[in-house]
Amino acid sequence: MEEDKKEYQDHMKKHHDDTKHGNEHMGEHKTISFRKHKNEHKEKEIKIAKPIWALLLVVVVIIFFNQYQIGTVSGMVHSTVKSSTGSLSLLGGDLSAIDINELKSTGHTVAAVFPVESFQTAEDAMAAMFPTGTPDYGEQLGVSYDDPIGSLATLANMYRGLKVEVEQNNPEGWQRFMSLASKPVGISCEYCCGLKTIGIDKNGNSACGCQHNPALLSVALYLSAYTDYSDGEILQEVMKWKTLFFPKNMIELGASLAGGDTSSLKDLPGMVGGC
Secondary structure, three states: OHHHHHHHHHHHHHHHHHHHHHHHHHHHHHHHHHHHHHHHHHHHHHHHHHHHHHHHHHHHHHHHHHHHHHHHHHHHHHOEEEEOOEEEEOHHHOHHHOOHHHOOOHHHHHHHHOOHHHOOEHHHHHHHHOOOOOOOOHHHHOOOOOOHHHHHHHHHHHHHHHHHHHHHHOHHHHHHHHHHHOOOOOEOOOOOOOOOOEOEOOOOOEOOOOOHHHHHHHHHHHHHHHOOOOHHHHHHHHHHHHHHHOHHHHHHHHHHHOOOEOHHHHHOOOOOOOO
16 A cells, blocks of 8 residues: 555656656747747848838938039029020129129129019119118219219219320220220110110210210229229129119119019109209
């Protein structure tokens, strides 16, 4: 009896040990399977992540390239003014860089020396083109933007004497003036006396007997001979005075170059001073 009991106990112990060993083996198998599955999952994630990162890199490169292109195009838009007579490079708005040989009309000159690309209305054109105060050469010549009629008479009356003085004593300044004023850049009284865009004859004499023409010539001649103004800066000053003398025509020109609304121009005078 005792032997049977002992045999039974040994059998149960063996069964318990076998069961424990089996469970340990199963646990070990599960651990190995889990690790294998986890590693496979990581490898799969890495395989998926690589093309995603590559795609993101391509997108970033495209975005930066597009931004560069947009900036380049924007710069080109702001440095080029288009009109019915063609396009004119403004070289970033640098007046000293203007090539006067590119200017074939008053419209070209206005587009070159004023920011017409920003004009949306006639009011925008007036704000940019109408000068106020006194220019830095105003005291020497006795003129002011704020007195267009008085300044018109002063400038017109000085042209003959100024011409003789510069032609005799400053031949370099005279040639510079002749080179500028003999080009179709708008130094003329084209809006009152039927002249086109050149206001001098081959000898530098005023091509018209009105006040506006010699007044504009005086500005161009004085600045050519007695200042270090660039050609572009001289033309800007002439266009400022021309705007004072012919408000409606000049503002309409400036606004129309940018496609702005010119309906409010009916209230502007067509001409300041007598012809």
